[in-house]
Amino acid sequence: MVRGNSLVHCGLILLSLWLCIQSVPINVDRSKEKPPVQELEPPQSAETGLHYDRYLREVIEFLEKDPHFKEKLKNANMDDIKQGKLAKELNFVQHNFRTKLDELKREEMNRLRMLIKVKHDIQGGSGRTVDHQSLLKQFEHLSHQNPNTFEVEDLDQLIQSATKDLENFDKDRxxxxxxxxxxKEHERRERLKTMSEETRQQEEKHYEQLRKKHxxxxxxxxxxxxxxLKEVWQESDGMDPDNFDPKTFFKMHDTNGDSFFDESELEAxxxxxxxxxxxxxxxxxxxVEMEEERLRMREHVMNEVSRTHRQI
Known part of the structure; x- marks a missing residue:
């Protein structure tokens, strides 16, 4: 079980939206239930690096709390999520969660209005032509036609925008x-040009020695x-390699005991x-090269999980 976040790692938030749900589905009798009021708290998932990061993570975390949406998300595949089928399940989310989502959207609309006003004033004050198209792109992750309510279109646009933006974000990295x-290679070659023949040969020899050593x-x-996992089980955990047990391994490395592998546990x-x-x-x-390898590892695991889920 993996709780992925992307981005930053990862690293896609779309995968985390799906991967984070691994609990047992709950049967809910809505006619008898009075759901408790949910307090808005700072989001706990990893940052994505997007300008609408907090809004994205708070929406996801509130949707995870709804039993119906949690069950649908658990059984959804990536194609259903990307094609907007999952977004339609918002119509069945409990009223108190919808109310909180409405509140989140209004806060995000106010934040964007302020952001765009500041950018507009800066562009206009500098004498440059105001790029209205660029400013409007700030709103692509939500539907501005209904500024006060969070609708199916909002969830669909949020998913589509996050998928596209985070794919581009990883590409940029x-x-x-x-x-x-x-x-780095250009600077190395430029340094060699400033050296004498003898020194240059020594430097090249040293460079090759470092490459071989690495x-x-x-x-x-x-x-x-x-x-x-078996190597970690044996060398880090000190366990018998002949008695590897995936469930025990998971419990040992689920350091915060939340029944998920979060980003920090996975990266460990x-x-x-x-x-x-x-x-x-x-x-x-x-x-720097190590961090690039870390990103590639994270992407590989996320892609493998996505591929496996599609096959299932």
Whole structure:
């Protein structure tokens, strides 16, 4: 069981919207039930990096509290979520949760109005032509036709926007890393030009030695594989490798006891693999490269979970 967040990691919030639901469905007799009033609290899920991050996470966390939506989300596949089928289940969410979602939307509308006013004033005050299309893009994650109520269209637009924006967000991070690598190599070559022939040869020899040293490390397991988990079970947990039990492993590594693998718990497993390859004290190991590998691992696990769920 994995509670994924994306982004940042991850890292998509769309996957977390689906992955976080693993509890047993609850039968609810709405005619007798008076649901308790839910207090608005700071969202607990990991930040996404999007400008509407808090709104996105608060909406998801309130929807997770509704028994009907929780059950539908548990049984939904990614295609249903992306195509808007899940959003229609908002019509069956309890009234007190709908009221809180309305409140969240009104707060988000007010925040965006203030944000756009500030950006409009800055652009106008600088003498530049105000880019109205760019400003309106700030509203793409919600339906502004009904500014006071959270409707099916709002949930659908939120899902579609988060999916698109976070995919682009991860792509941007990968592009940043590529630029980092290119810049690093360019700077290395420029330094070589300033050296004498003898010094340059020594530097090239040292560079090759560092590359070989970095490549000489313990075998890295496939992220999220049984082999990786068994290695943690044996080497970190000190358990008998012949008695590996997935349920016991999960309980041991569900450090906060919430019956989910959250981002920090999942990344703790990634870190054990990354530590085989990267050490901040070693000259040959690049910590920026390590973070890129962490992102790739997270994406791989999320994609594997999504693929497996589609097959089911």
């Amino acid at each position: 990968h592009d940043e890393f590529k630029n980092y690598e290119l810049t 490549a000489d490390h313990a075998k890295v397991n496939h992220p999220g594989s049984e082999t990786q 497993l990634f870190t054990k693999e990354l530590e085989k390859v990267y050490n901040p004290e070693n000259e040959e190991d690049d910590m």
